[in-house]
Amino acid sequence: IDGQTGEELTYGRLLKLSIGLALELKKFGVKKGDVITILSQNNWKYLLTVISGFYIGAKINLPNPDCTTEELKHILSICQPALIFGSAQILDKIVEFGPKTVITFDETTSTGTTNFDKLLEPHGDNDAFNPTETDIKSVALITTSSENRGLPKCVLWTHSALRLSLVSAGLPTFTGMNEKESTIGHSPFFDIFGNTIALACVYYGTKLVVLENFTLENFLRIIHIYKITKLFTDPQILHYIEKSSLLEVYDTSSVNDLLCVCTIINKDLEEVVKRRLNLKSVRHIYGKIGGTAAVTISPKNCDKIGTIGKIVTGHQIKVCDFKTGNLLAANQIGELRIKGDGVMEGYLGDHSPPFDSDGFLKTGDLGYFDKDEFFYTVDVDRIKDVIHYEGHRISPAELENILIQHPDVKDVGVTGIPDEKAGEVAMAFIVRQPKKNVTEKEFVRYVDEMVSEEKRLHGGIDGQSGEEINYGKLLQLSVKLAIELKKLGVKKGEIITIISQNSWKYIITTIASLYVGASVNLLNPDYTTKEFEHFFTLCKPTLIFCSAKVLDKIFKLQDLIPENIITFDKAPSPQAKYFDELLEDCSGNEDLELVDVNPKEDIALVLTSSGTTGMPKYVLITHSSFRVSLMCARLETVGDMNEKDTTLGYLPFFHVFGALVSISTVLHGTKLIILEKFVPEIFLKAICSYKVTKLFAVPQILQFLAKSPLLDRYDISSITDMITSTAPAGKDLEELVKTRLKNMCVRQSYGMTEVCGPITLAPKTNTKAGSTGKVLPGLQLKVCHTENGQALPSNQVGEIRIMGETVMKGYLGSDESVFDEEGFFKSGDLGYYDEEEFFYIVSRLKDIIKYKGFQVSPVELENILMQHPAVKEAAVIGIPDERAGEVPLAFIVKHPEKNVTEDKLVRYLNERISVQKRLYGGVKFVDEIPKNSTGKVLRGKLKELL
Structure with missing residues (x-):
């Protein structure tokens, strides 16, 4: 079952389709021993491809779709796939070095790719199909290891290892999979655990609800709707279950078996989860990620808290001193080493796999067994991360498990840092819960009270989240950045491009660029390499500020990108400089001489149009247009933004609406809470925690506010004014929101990038449902006949045309005339005005x-x-x-x-x-x-x- 759409596929249908696909693979020339690579998030097509590959004796390579371009190039160079399956967006990463045959799971195709669905068209010769015989010791799967350092390795899994996992999954003493059970396929299918869980469902007829991307609400919703009986989770999900109020919204009583895969959890967390889900026990499965399948499992109703259980049939485990390799007895901590049919064959292209002289895999995990032969892990995959303090060995996981129990801690990581006297000392990196002001010293004391002296946080705390910057600091930093921009050779009229998610650094960069007379080009970080190529060709940026996530895409355009690339976050590339280091280069004692600009002629912003009918265009906004829009935001009859208000910066800063909101808050002293993007729970928590008073929204947010049950769990009554724009919201939707949020004034606005934001806005004191309000100061509107261009009277629908201070100068690189003979911009929007000069938007003329x-x-x-x-x-x-x-x-x-x-x-x-x-x-x-x-x-x- 597709967890998002509810689409169902029976196993009989899966069998038929997999045979059909296997026949098509043979037509593509795939032979026994060839490699098929799958690059995708979870979906039923993924499973179908794996099974079909097995039928014809192919090796299935499963890289993480979030791998960087460099990592994928490395993996594919080792595996040499005959063809690749995947989603079109991910396949864009490998266009330059992937195989010739590429098959896309989604409907989007491009030159040289084949659509998956077309391969599944009915076959008449399914009954005559014979699977290819393979040696049970031959390779079935090639997964990738999750290396903390260096490039990932390609892990080889034989048919024998896979068969053992599948057979074991049906045993009552193991996971007990059968046709009466139902589970969720949310663990990544590219991981050996996620893959074998999904294949075991097919093998035993267990109902599988496939979840492409995990969110807690979707996870709980699926449990509620499909009455899920068995859950495979990880510690992160257990932490969500421990703390989330969403469990009170959804019925999870159908769950009778919960297995935590891969990593240790502390006893306190396990007890809370058992209580919240009404379970007798939380079971654990242990296997070495990228090295073994499941090798231990704790039995049902086990009363030993924290154990990873007993050895799974077909395996041997020994505990060794990780320095000498000597065997250790019960209750002595050492490295876990594993041998058996479920252990990987080795690494592809690497002839030095980590096996000892007896053929046991050296896991790098610390653990022990008790007198009853129950195993326990102390620190998973982190022998090299153990902190060596004055001869003592300190486990980072032990300290993390203590810190995560603190009510003000959202997330935590502990590492060792060099110390002259002690060798290494423990340092904790902590993400605080929002609006929590616990100091570093308080966290240190909290840990000190629970551990022995050698385990204390002698390296201190690095706190994150809830970071605040006042406008005085913002001014200081923007001046420092402007000085550095001049040093980098930026001159008046040159273009600085910003490609990033929302952040305070984004705002500082915009302001600093305006100081030096540069034009600021704001681009969507989700654009493809092809789209970036189009924009860079047009605007030719002198400097690019960006998030590290987009580097892979823009580095493919070496002939078009400038010498100076600056990342807002640290990037593993010598070609990019870190934003914070750029600011450190400035002494702070230098004077900044602002650059004079011609407000009517010089360009402040280079924005992209909405691009709903084709490739977006570059919109040129002058300093004068931008200034008028910003000043209007202050007027009581318009935005009424002031220092008493608090608003959310969650709309993309690269869009004119988000850009205006973010810069207006600086100009008018409004408190701005920045969110990288819209996530329902985070959005509502931020409103609740920071008492947001003014909300800028789009119609999709109105739909959310009108219908989501999440609103019942948060107090958002602090909002008194909401302005919505970018697309018309219906009268009924507006009334629904007003009814649900009783004290809120909901005002519609009509605006567009080409007019630097709002054109009309409903006044606070006089709104009409469905209307986008009255014309803003400095603008003139007329409604014209779509064929002859004549002005129309009230209540007649025609094209809206605009003239005034905020209208764009034109499109970059385009001679297209979009102004009429009187100088009015032809918007392409259909609308009308009533007798009181309230405007209503009907649709796009082209639509x-x-x-x-x-x-x-x-x-x-x-x-x-x-x-x-x-x-x-x-x-x-x-x-x-x-x-x-x-x-x-x-x-x-x-x-x-x-x-x-x-x-x-x-x-x-x-x-x-x-x-x-x-x-x-x-x-x-x-x-x-x-x-x-x-x-x-x-x-x-x-x-x-x-």
Whole structure:
């Protein structure tokens, strides 16, 4: 079962499809012993490909899809795959060095790739298929090790090792998998544990709900809906279960067996989890990641807290002194060494695997066994991380387990740092819970009270999270950065590009760039290499500031990127300089001479248009336009931003809406809480914790606020004013939000990048549901006939055209005329105004559906469909029709727990609209609606689905 869409696939169907795919693989020329690589998140197609590969004797290579381009290049050079399966977005990383045959799991394809679904078209010769015979000692899987240092290794697993894991999974003394059980496939399928759990479900007929990306709410929702009986988790999930209030929302009583895989947990955490899930025991599975499958498991209802259990059939374990290699007796801590059928064969291309003279794998894990032969781990995969303090060996995990119990600690890591006298001392890196102000000294005392002297945090604490910067400090840092920009040779009129998620460094960089007269180009970090190539070719940046995550993509464009690349976070590349080190280079005693600019002519911002109908364009915003938009934010009749307000900076700073909000807070002294991106729980927690008063939103956030059950768990009554923009929100949705959040003033705004933000805004004292308000100061609007361009009176729909201070100078590198003869910008948006000069947005001119001479707005139909309880998302487009010209077709994403047919939705809409607006094109159910970074529907992408 697909955990996101609810799509179901029986094992009989899986068998049929896997045979069909195996036949196609043979047609591609895949032979026994060839390597097939899969680069993808979890999905049913992943499992199907693994099984089909086994049928024809291929070796299946499973790299982590989050590997860097350098890591993937290394892995593929060793494995030499005959073909690669994966998602289109991930396959973009290997376009330059991957094999010729590439098959994409999603519907997006590009030149040289094949769509997976086309390979699964019915085959008539399935019954004649014969699997390829293979030696049981031959290689079945090639996974990658999770190396903390250096490039990953390719781990070889034989059919024998895989078979042992699958057979053991059905034993009542092991995991007891059978057709009555149900579990969640959230552990990565590229990991040996996640893969064997999923394959064991197929082998024993266990119901498997596949989860592509883990979030706690999705995890608990699936348990609730599908009555999950068996859970395979890791310590991080147990910490979520320990602390999250979401457990009170979802029914998890169906779970009767919980197994924690891979890593140790402390006794206190285990007890809390047992109590919260009403379990008699939490069981543990131990295996060496990248070295063995499961080699120990704790039995059901075991009363030994913290044990990883007893040895699984087919294995031997010994405990050795990790210096001498001598065998140790019960209750003596040493290195765990393992031998047996479930142990890896070795490393591909590496002839020095870590086996001792007796053939036991040296795991690098510390542990021991008791008199009953139950095993315990002390520190997993971290012999090299053990801290050597004055001859004592200190376990980082022991200290981490103590610190994580502190109520103010969100996350923690402990490491050793050099010390002249002691050799090494323990230092803790701590992420505090939001709004917690516990000092480093208090954390040190907390640990001191619980451990012996040698284990204390003599290296101290590095605290993170909740970092605050006042505006005085912001001024100081922005001046220092501007001085450094000048030293790097940045001159007036040159372009500085920022490619990053939201952060305070983003804001400082924008301000510092304006100080020196540079134009600031803000780009979406999720753009592909091809899109970056398009933008860099146009703007030719002098300097790039970015997050380390985008380096792989932009380093492919060596001919287009500048010499100076600066990362906001530390990057493992000599070609990039670290932002913090750049600021350290400035003494702070130098004077900054601001660069004079011509406000009407000089460019302040180079932004990208929404790109809903093609490649985004570069929008040129002058200093004058930017300044007027920022000043309007202060006016009581407009944004009313002031030093008494608190707002959230979660909208992307690279978008005009997010950029204006972030810089306006600096200009007007408003407290800004920065979130890297929108995550529902973090979003609500931030509002609750920081008492946010003003919220800037997009229609998708309104949908969330109107429908999400999460709101019932948080107090967000501090919000008194909400302004929504980027796309029109329906009247019904606006009223739903107002009803649910009783004290909130919900105001719609109409704006666009080409006008540097807002154009109209509903006043606080006089709002009309569904209206985007009145024209802002400094702007003129007219509504024009779409064919002859004549101005229209009130209540007549036409194209909105804008003239005024904030309108862009034009598009970079484009001679396209987007202004009429009077100088008004032709927006391409359809709308009208009423007798009181309140404006209403109908749709994009290009999106209007022309049915028998009538103009049908897709937005109107979408707003009605969104009111149906089974509809999570809706988007409407026009499709060609011989008799009518065009007819409306709706793409629908259903709520996972709701069932509704196409016919029912058609009838639902038809009962609420006139005849010409009905869904004559029908309804198509999809997994997701394609959107840009601010939530605007990409209707061109929807048409491609047809």
